[in-house]
Amino acid sequence: MSAQQLIQYITWAFYLFIFFNVAIQAVRQPLDANFDIALFFTTTALIIAISTSELAGWLSTTGYVVPVTVALLLTLPYLLLRLVDDFSFVPFWLKRGAELTLFLLVVAGVLYVAPYPGWLNFLMLAYLVLLLIYCAIAFIRAAWQANGVTQRRMVAVATGTILLVSLFLLADVQLVAPALADTVMIFSGLVSLASGISYYLGFAPPVFLRRAWQEPELRAFLGRAASLPRLPDTASILQKLEEGASSSLGAPNARVGLWNPDDKVLRFVLDDGRVFDLDVARGSPAGQAFATKRPVFVPKYTYDDETPRPQNRMAEVTSLMIAPIIAGDRTLGVLSVYAPRTPVFVEDDLSLVQLLADQAAVILESRALIDEAARVRAREEATRMKDDFLSAAAHDLKTPLTTLIAQAQLLERRTLRHPEAPPDLQSIQRLVKEGQRLKNLVLELLDAMRAEQGMLLGQREQTDLVELVRETCAHHGANEHSCIVDSDGPVIGIYDRNRMSQLIENLVENAVKYSPDGGEVRVQVLSEHGQAHLLVCDTGIGIPAEDLPHVFDRFYRGKNVEDKRFMGMGLGLFICRGIVEQHGGRIWATRNPYRGTTMHVMLPSGVEEGGNDH
Secondary structure, three states: OOHHHHHHHHHHHHHHHHHHHHHHHHHHOOOHHHHHHHHHHHHHHHHHHHHHHHHHOOOOOOOOHHHHHHHHHHHHHHHHHHHHHHHOOOOHHHHHHHHHHHHHHHHHHHHOOOOOOHHHHHHHHHHHHHHHHHHHHHHHHHHHHOOHHHHHHHHHHHHHHHHHHHHHHHHHHHHHOHHHHHHHHHHHHHHHHHHHHHHHHHHOOOHHHHHHHHHHHHHHHHHHHOOHHHOOOHHHHHHHHHHHHHHHHOOOEEEEEEEEOOOOEEEEEOOOOOEEEEEHHHOOHHHHHHHHOOOEEEEEEEOOOOOOOOOOOOOOEEEEEEEEEEEOOEEEEEEEEEEOOHHHOOOOHHHHHHHHHHHHHHHHHHHHHHHHHHHHHHHHHHHHHHHHHHHHHHHHHHHHHHHHHHHHHHHHHHHHHOOOOOOOHHHHHHHHHHHHHHHHHHHHHHHHHHHHHOOOOOOOEEEEHHHHHHHHHHHHOOOOEEEEEEEOOOOEEEEOHHHHHHHHHHHHHHHHHOOOOOEEEEEEEEEEOOEEEEEEEOOOOOOOHHHHHHOOOOOOOOOOOOOOOOOOOOOHHHHHHHHHHHOOOEEEEEEOOOOOEEEEEEEEOOEOOOOOEO
16 A cells, blocks of 8 residues: 555545534534534545545446536535634625536536536636635634634634645646656645644534633633732623633623622623613523523524623624522522624533633622621721720810810809909900810811811912911911921912911921920922922921821821820811812821921912913
8 A cells, every 4th residue: 555545545534534523413413503514524525435436446437426526526615615604704795606606617517528628627626716715714814803712723724724725726736747646646645634634623623622722711711810809890800700701712702690689680781881681580591590500502592682792793693601600509690601603612611611600609709708808897997987086086175175164163153152253364265265275176077077078178369378388387486396487489379278278287286296395397388390399397206107108097196196195186187188189289298317207288389370370
């Protein structure tokens, strides 16, 4: 047996093996795509059967053997065109034109006796090659648009089609150069075998190969699964789940529908952001999978107007695989994987969809636990802040209230004992002072509430910050503290004058209060690139590094602040931040190199270069 014959027999045996496999698949699942695949390899098997019979002497090369063989060869590219339409899309006019041309060429092959005239051979060869080239380009385009398993299958089919074109071209080389006939025959046998292998891998890949193709995408998805529960929101998690499912199965679309117990529906978010509620009682495949807690495979499904459709569908008939997402005894929803063409899936993929749905259940449950933990922490934080507020408010309000009551009782007793005595001016002044202090505490609480609501600011007007700073420093530059203003000139902006005065007062007052041993408080007002930069620097107790990010939070006080020594509720800097941010600026604190703190305020001036309001 020659090498040429050995290769030929191996090729024939392999094509027959594929034929039996796809025929069984077509019987088990009588779908259009499986039927077209079976027809393609049935035609190939018939050509092999005729060639084998001729070699065995069972058939004569005269009569209708040649026209039948030619008709079968011409049918191959048309059947391949049908397969292109099964996996992708073929224009209607091209399908009808290919059918008409095939019919005319077959009729001509029957009417003319071999050998055929040159023009007929040319037309037949042109039909074969041009249609195969179109199919190869179509499969390459489908591979480019697909992903995962489907992409690999389309690459294999495109390779097989290119090899089939090469096979027919090699046949022409054999006619033109008879001296190379033996070499061309061996090479043609190898090309034919390679084409058969490519078609087998593309049209009927074995399960183990599909799993090997799916492994990279599946492994990548599972590798990302641990981080998915920590995405910003559930919508982002669902998007990543859908992307992972579609890439793992080579399908263009996937959708997660979550069960809404209040409305008794499965809620899907469509590609355009719209929300679709699916009534599970309608008997849809998704409802069936949800109700039975079992995966469902629908090879051919026609959408109605009430069913969510994947984006860019290419036909009304779509293949669906749907698996329930189950966590313990609760069904959280369903994972639906869509394909615009039936042969994208095989029934064995259903177990993979269920695996992905199980992983989705773990991810969604983890997210639910994270959200619950966040809610618990939020409640604990709210309780802590409430306790801190009550403690601070009670402590700060108790002192002036105690003084007010004690002083009022003292005045009452003196008046009862000596009605004719003159008023005690000193006691009255103390009452006024403590009443004013109590009023300021209440106003501070109200300002904190307005800061949270973004309602601190009133009417804005042209304001000179340097002037406000000088007025404030004039009140505080006494005794052991000195308040120094450092500025090159007026710094004017459009601000709420009262709130800016309150801001400067709070910052300077803090600098004085937290410098119990006295020292210098320096306030700089600078104009930088159309913005006002205010710096309040002290030499006091400073702020620990770990407290710097939090000192502007509500009710927050530094760890080095003693409540008995430094009274306050931790609202001053919170209100300052509200004033600054509602002006469109920012505020931050830095530690001085040796001692104390510097508060920075950066504000937009709100004044154009010409000095006019915006």
